[in-house]
Amino acid sequence: MNEPSRHTTFHPRWYRERMSTYWWLWRWKYLRFVLREMSSVCVAWFVIFTMMQVRALLRGQADYAVFQEWLRSPLLLVLNTVSFFFVLYHAITWFNLAPTAMVLRLGGKRVPDFAIAGANYAAWIFATAVVAWFILRG
Amino acid sequence: MAEMIQLEVARYSPEKDAEPSFQTYEAPLRKDWVVLDALNHIKDQVDGSLTFRWSCRMGICGSCGMTVNGEPKLTCATFLTDYAPGPVRVEPLKNFPVVRDLVVEITDFLEKLQKVKPWLIRKDDKPMSEGEFLQTPEEMDRYKQFSMCINCLLCYAACPVYGLDPLFSGPAAIALAQRYNMDSRDQGAGERLDLLSQSEGIWGCTFVGECTEVCPKHVDPAGAIQQYKLTAAMEWFKSFLPPGGNP
Numbered sequence: 001m002n003e004p005s006r007h008t009t010f011h012p013r014w015y016r017e018r019m020s021t022y023w024w025l026w027r028w029k030y031l032r033f034v035l036r037e038m039s040s041v042c043v044a045w046f047v048i049f050t051m052m053q054v055r056a057l058l059r060g061q062a063d064y065a066v067f068q069e070w071l072r073s074p075l076l077l078v079l080n081t082v083s084f085f086f087v088l089y090h091a092i093t094w095f096n097l098a099p100t101a102m103v104l105r106l107g108g109k110r111v112p113d114f115a116i117a118g119a120n121y122a123a124w125i126f127a128t129a130v131v132a133w134f135i136l137r138g
Numbered sequence: 139m140a141e142m143i144q145l146e147v148a149r150y151s152p153e154k155d156a157e158p159s160f161q162t163y164e165a166p167l168r169k170d171w172v173v174l175d176a177l178n179h180i181k182d183q184v185d186g187s188l189t190f191r192w193s194c195r196m197g198i199c200g201s202c203g204m205t206v207n208g209e210p211k212l213t214c215a216t217f218l219t220d221y222a223p224g225p226v227r228v229e230p231l232k233n234f235p236v237v238r239d240l241v242v243e244i245t246d247f248l249e250k251l252q253k254v255k256p257w258l259i260r261k262d263d264k265p266m267s268e269g270e271f272l273q274t275p276e277e278m279d280r281y282k283q284f285s286m287c288i289n290c291l292l293c294y295a296a297c298p299v300y301g302l303d304p305l306f307s308g309p310a311a312i313a314l315a316q317r318y319n320m321d322s323r324d325q326g327a328g329e330r331l332d333l334l335s336q337s338e339g340i341w342g343c344t345f346v347g348e349c350t351e352v353c354p355k356h357v358d359p360a361g362a363i364q365q366y367k368l369t370a371a372m373e374w375f376k377s378f379l380p381p382g383g384n385p
Contacts, residue, residue: 013152014152014237015152015236016235019233019301023301023302029346029351030298033346033347033348100350100360101364101367101368109276
């Protein structure tokens with residue numbers, strides 16, 4: 001697509017390549033980014049799912065039994081399995097990006113990237129362990 | 139006879155072409171030759187009409203940025219042997235209008251760069267007799283990485299946000315604004331805030347991160363933008379506080 005010159009009189013014509021709608025498909029790094037963005041939908045689904053679970057719990061045993069039966073449906077099994085892997089991908093990619101966005105200084109020196117990412121992973125493992133203990137204690 | 143490598147070079151002549159096409163050339167595949175050497179060989183020995191920008195040949199001037207096999211590269215730092223046996227496809231930088239062959243129009247960037255005021259701004263300048271503004275190594279360390287930018291525009295070519303929305307200020311302009319914002323001698327952060335905190339400024343960035351990946355000087359523009367997002371958010375919260383900063 002050629003456009004009239006916006007800037008100078010010395011470039012009466014030029015060629016501007018139009019960006020394809022599918023720009024994110026032709027490069028793995030872009031596809032990786034779009035998958036990371038899309039994983040937010042799965043994160044939102046898990047939030048809604050957890051709220052539904054809590055609501056069923058609060059309504060009593062009979063309601064929770066119906067909820068558990070619903071969980072066994074093939075559609076929900078597939079949805080939750082796919083969502084689980086996307087949420088994992090979401091967490092790992094964002095933890096790896098955290099050092100880029102978060103610059104901490106201690107004693108005048110920048111805290112190394114691995115320490116910031118490592119702190120995020122440690123907090124994640126700790127929170128998972130607490131939740132696992134809460135659920136599995138019997 | 140020396141081993142040769144094929145180069146598929148994008149050609150575009152605004153006077154006669156509706157769109158670019160590729161022309162194949164051959165250049166010696168020498169161990170110490172970069173893509174720019176091959177282009178200069180073609181221009182000097184094969185086809186004098188081939189047009190491209192270059193100057194220093196040592197990764198300082200930022201003139202010779204092009205797309206090599208789909209990736210934005212400084213052609214003076216991209217060795218031919220890394221692409222052997224070839225062919226090597228050389229195109230102009232993406233996301234910019236092509237003026238001719240491998241030359242792109244960069245006025246849009248230059249205008250954006252000027253808007254972020256990439257220079258030291260002082261409100262209380264002191265007379266020369268009082269000497270220079272001193273700075274500790276730690277203070278310099280805060281902005282040094284961002285000051286390494288050579289305006290080569292590889293980051294703009296790698297940024298899909300800039301490709302989709304040409305109003306976006308873009309990685310290098312924001313990184314250079316941050317270079318001055320973080321300089322202890324500068325007092326112009328407030329002047330830059332209005333421009334940078336617009337939707338076409340830092341908030342346009344979706345953190346694809348490719349600008350940082352392709353930067354030949356390890357400037358980390360993606361980091362500069364994300365760090366400035368935090369600063370802008372803090373400034374926004376502060377605007378709700380009464381003067382003096384006390385709630």
